[in-house]
Amino acid sequence: EAGVTQFPSHSVIEKGQTVTLRCDPISGHDNLYWYRRVMGKEIKFLLHFVKESKQDESGMPNNRFLAERTGGTYSTLKVQPAELEDSGVYFCASSHNRNTDTQYFGPGTRLTVL
């Protein structure tokens, strides 16, 4: 069974540009999460989807971030316009149910904003 995949693995953009990150969860997982780790600090929750519905987006930093999950399969996280403080590693995770010990993480996308 394929794990959670994320694309791209790395992205380097300039301040003010737009970047879109993609996450493909494990097939059949209704729950999808986005997290972010900024430069050696803690991993922070961004938002949670159940199928195509946003259940909790309390961790989204501001309105420059937009997450979608059309059709309840893959998800995208768009940052527009990107700022320097958006640099970090963005992780996606998925789970079949809501038990926290079954969240499977992808390898992350390292975003660098110059």
Next chain:
Amino acid sequence: DQQVKQNSPSLSVQEGRISILNCDYTNSMFDYFLWYKKYPAEGPTFLISISSIKDKNEDGRFTVFLNKSAKHLSLHIVPSQPGDSAVYFCAASENDYKLSFGAGTTVTVRA
């Protein structure tokens, strides 16, 4: 407002000895605690968990201890092996899905 803290950024231990990783939390509503392990260029992988109704959970070489009164948990790895060299994250949850993570502890197991 960081609710989960791992105050030791790194730990070096000799192969075969015990590794002890510590974690403190501030939110008394947390009811589920987890440890994740992360290798470079990979995502975190679930290692072991404990519910707030317990004070110990063991899985092979890994044991997690929870002290609710002190708001403290620890992970013991015995014996430590070279493959255990990784970053270990402590995490906690109060509502069964949103994980609050610590900043991680990098463990290096020396041969």
